[in-house]
Amino acid sequence: MRKNPKVSVVMSVYNGAEFLRESVESILSQTYTNFEFVIVNDGSTDQTSKILSEYEDRRILCIDNGKNLGLAKSLNIGIRHANGKYIIRMDSDDVALKERIDVLVDFMEKNPTIDFAGSQAFYLEKYNKTKNVFKVPLTSNKIKSKVLTNPPFIHPSVIIRKESIRSIENLYDPRFLNAQDYDLWERLIFENRLKPANIKLPLLYYRVHELSISNSVNSKQRYFATKVRRRILKRFGISGNINLEVYNKFVYGGDLQRYSCMRLAHVLGQMYNVNRTKFLIPVWSIKHVPFYKYGIWGIKLFYVSGNNRLFSVFKQLTFILKSLLSFRCQ
Incomplete structure (x- = not known):
């Protein structure tokens, strides 16, 4: 484990062996080097544990839940183990551009009033990298308007200033089995009054595959997103x-x-x-x-x-x- 890292990259993985190696190596090959990589294995039953055991990089900290706890609880565990000034999210099936951490850290250092920020992303259609961009609003005002209806960030693109969330015991709400990010952005913006931003550059290949667009997943996503909108209307x-x-x-x-x-x-x-x-x-x-x-x-x-x-x-x-x-x- 690296001592005094400036950045903590936090990933949770559950049965993600198919894309895990590509995702992990995209972080390990970053141009920015002063980071730790906290990976939470959420009770995987495929080859995930074997793949993680092959890495001897001292920047990696692997945490094994022993059983499946879900994304929200696993991310909270990873964040509690994070030592960096900044926390960067990463998903186990996405691919980071090599300058991703460099650009995010530079942006946060130059904009000390920003509490958390994301970026645009290229679509990754299972195995095929595209130049099609998943666009999100850039300014704080437009992000706050967007959150009234939909998530204004690409979840695995985000960097968070740790000091800004220090008072929040559990960043992610375990009651949300889907739309955990939408729930989080809404609370950070309206309850905690944190200031958001998005960077214009795409810094991530965001993977879209059959599971993520299936009817069952969409139904669950809509159910939990509706819970967020109910809370918005109540505000x-x-x-x-x-x-x-x-x-x-x-x-x-x-x-x-x-x-x-x-x-x-x-x-x-x-x-x-x-x-x-x-x-x-x-x-x-x-x-x-x-x-x-x-x-x-x-x-x-x-x-x-x-x-x-x-x-x-x-x-x-x-x-x-x-x-x-x-x-x-x-």
């Missing part, structure tokens, strides 16, 4: 399953009838009004309620509902134009 004084259902349809692009559009306008209007006193989102930025699909009648709804107050004059004009084009196509 704005909004409760009720109907309001949550309409808001979720809005997030996922589901079909909204006229009544649902009016209810959604009420929800967003209340969020906007509460935000004017609580300042949860410094710069309000959220997409239109889809009134435009009702053409001229939708324009009336847009103003009667008060939804127009949420947008600049330019965006209101854009909405009117879209509504008129929609009416013309009907």
Whole structure:
């Protein structure tokens, strides 16, 4: 184990033998060298233990849970063993670009007011590296707006200033079996009031494979993401399953009838009004309620509902134009 590392890279792995070696070696071959690599083996039953035992690099600390505890608990264990000033996340099936740690540390050193940051990433389609970029918002204001609907970070791309989370006993909530990262970003931003950012450069190959896009995984992901959105609405004084259902349809692009559009306008209007006193989102930025699909009648709804107050004059004009084009196509 390296003494006095500036960076702690934390990884949890469960039955990840297929991609583990490539992932580990992408960290060990970084241009930045002052780091420790904390790897938590979460009760794997495949060749994961054998692969990890082959590494004799003194920067690696392997922790064996003995049984499967889940991602959240395993990451909390890894973070408790982290000694660095910065904690960098890494997944066992992704591949880091060789300058990744260098760029992240340099960014945090030059921006001492930033508490945690991520980066863009290239898509890695199972075995094929692509130049297609998974883009996330860059500025703190845009990130805070994005978290109202979806995670604003690529989880394994993130670096966290350890001092900023020192008072948080368990960073990840073990009750979240999926969407652990969305839950975390929402709490860090709204409860702990930490300042986020994203770097413009892609620093990671983010792997997408069959399991990550399966219907069962998506269903679980949506269930736990909905729990986060329920908490978000509660922060704005909004409760009720109907309001949550309409808001979720809005997030996922589901079909909204006229009544649902009016209810959604009420929800967003209340969020906007509460935000004017609580300042949860410094710069309000959220997409239109889809009134435009009702053409001229939708324009009336847009103003009667008060939804127009949420947008600049330019965006209101854009909405009117879209509504008129929609009416013309009907």
